[in-house]
Amino acid sequence: MRQHFLPNGDTLTIRPAQEQDAPALLSMFRQAVEESEFLLTSPQEVRLLTLSQEREFIRSFLRNPNSLLLVAVAASGPVGVLSVTQCRAAKQAHVGELGITVLRQHWNLGIGRRMVQTMLNWAGAHPVIRLIQLGVCSSNEKALRLYSKFGFREKGRLEKMIRQADGTYHDVVYMTLWTHPS
Numbered sequence: 270m271r272q273h274f275l276p277n278g279d280t281l282t283i284r285p286a287q288e289q290d291a292p293a294l295l296s297m298f299r300q301a302v303e304e305s306e307f308l309l310t311s312p313q314e315v316r317l318l319t320l321s322q323e324r325e326f327i328r329s330f331l332r333n334p335n336s337l338l339l340v341a342v343a344a345s346g347p348v349g350v351l352s353v354t355q356c357r358a359a360k361q362a363h364v365g366e367l368g369i370t371v372l373r374q375h376w377n378l379g380i381g382r383r384m385v386q387t388m389l390n391w392a393g394a395h396p397v398i399r400l401i402q403l404g405v406c407s408s409n410e411k412a413l414r415l416y417s418k419f420g421f422r423e424k425g426r427l428e429k430m431i432r433q434a435d436g437t438y439h440d441v442v443y444m445t446l447w448t449h450p451s
Contacts, residue, residue, distance in 0.1 A: 285340075
């Protein structure tokens with residue numbers, strides 16, 4: 270657990286999620302989906318998520334030492350979450366899939382950067398995870414810049430994989446970063 274000071278004067282703590290975080294994390298995720306077009310989950314889908322499903326989601330990370338679920342907490346409560354999920358196939362056990370969400374009112378405060386750095390510190394010391402991969406909406410330019418600054422490289426794109434509510438399509442950009450260069 271580490272504390273950070275944000276440009277807006279808030280103190281931010283980044284720590285592993287705990288089961289008791291479930292109500293606040295579910296509420297935060299619902300808000301994030303409502304206010305951002307960059308997440309793959311739709312508002313209709315997120316409304317169907319239950320508190321017991323959120324608790325089980327958190328428990329699944331707590332049971333697996335090869336996966337990571339971080340929560341960024343400010344004075345108002347959780348404002349961001351980052352996950353790394355280990356691939357299930359034995360031949361891909363060295364790969365972790367990255368996902369990250371920050372509430373819109375906390376964008377541009379360095380929260381995403383701090384969470385990614387915390388995750389990379391974890392991954393760099395991890396005995397199994399060697400490669401972090403992610404998919405990001407091609408219109409999310411700030412996220413693309415952030416990942417590039419950390420050394421993630423574009424490995425491909427799938428055209429028109431995201432269809433927004435307004436009918437527009439966006440590519441998904443796939444990026445990877447080796448955490449233990451050979």
